[in-house]
Amino acid sequence: MTAAYAAWLGVALAYAGMAALSLAMDRHCEQLTGLREVPVRLRMSLRLAGTALLAAALVPCVMAWGASVGTVAWLGLLSAGALPVALLLPYRPRGAAGLAVLSAVAGCAGLALAFAGLPR
Known part of the structure; x- marks a missing residue:
């Protein structure tokens, strides 16, 4: 896996x-749906999905750079993924959510392709 491919996958998964x-x-x-309070099931599933996606963003970094450098790169990519969320969410919540879904699908597909291309 190339470093650029790992970086793009990491940013996509971190953003999602x-x-x-x-x-x-x-x-x-509330900005997105108009609901005053997030239902408990939705809140827990969003937290679980967010945590899983952030953990999945670590995988391409470790695959490309190894454990020590990959972890540091992952921390930087987490910041790079958080910045567009912070900039988009207050102004375009629907666009930010749509981009997050697209980013999650593309990131998971790219991760699956990276695993399929590994030599056995």
Whole structure:
């Protein structure tokens, strides 16, 4: 796996994870759906999905750079994924949520392709 491919996968998965975690908050869910409070099931599933996506963002980093450098790169990519969420969510919540879904699907598909291309 190339470093550029790992970086793009990491940013895509980090963006989707950060968006899911932020949409689990009452304020941002209200911006998107109009509900005053996030239902408990939705809140827990968004938190679980966000955590899983952030953990999945670590995988391409470790595959490309190894454990020590990959972990540091992952921390940087988490910041790079959080910045667009922070900039988009207050102004375009529907666009941010749509981009998060697209990013999650593309990131998971790219991760599956990366695993399929590994030599056995």
